[in-house]
Amino acid sequence: MIPCSHAIAAAIKEKISVESLVSEVYSLDRLTSAYRDAIFPICETGLDREHQDNGGLSGVEIFPPATRRPPGRPRKRRILSAGEIKMKNPRKRHVCSRCKTTGHNHATCKAAI
Ligand SMILES: [Zn+2]
Known part of the structure; x- marks a missing residue:
C-alpha cells in the first residue's frame, strides 16, 4: 500500500523514511518483472466465438450496458480520488x-x- 497524507505527515514528524512505508509491490523490480514476458494482443478475427470465456456464463449473450450521454457540458476538472x-x-x-x-x-x- 501507499501511505495516505496523514501517515506521511506522521512519518516525517517521527523521522521515519516515507519510502519505507510504501509496499514492495510498487517497486520498479516488481513492475519490470510483471512485464518481463511478451504480451500478445488478442486477434479479433481469430477468436472462436463458441469457445470464448465469458466468466462461466455459457449461453448467455452479453450486451454492453445501455447508457446515454448525461445532459450538460462535460466537466473539465478531474474528480478527485478518495483522500x-x-x-x-x-x-x-x-x-x-x-x-x-x-x-x-x-x-x-x-x-x-
Ligand atoms: Zn516594467
Whole structure:
C-alpha cells in the first residue's frame, strides 16, 4: 500500500523514511518483472466465438450496458480520488520584460526608459 497524507505527515514528524512505508509491490523490480514476458494482443478475427470465456456464463449473450450521454457540458476538472486533496497551484507572477520587476507587464510598464 501507499501511505495516505496523514501517515506521511506522521512519518516525517517521527523521522521515519516515507519510502519505507510504501509496499514492495510498487517497486520498479516488481513492475519490470510483471512485464518481463511478451504480451500478445488478442486477434479479433481469430477468436472462436463458441469457445470464448465469458466468466462461466455459457449461453448467455452479453450486451454492453445501455447508457446515454448525461445532459450538460462535460466537466473539465478531474474528480478527485478518495483522500486526495485539491492542490492550489501558485499563480505565475508577471515579470515585466522591460524593467524585469514583477506586478506588471511590458505594455503597462511605467518605468522610465
Ligand atoms: Zn516594467
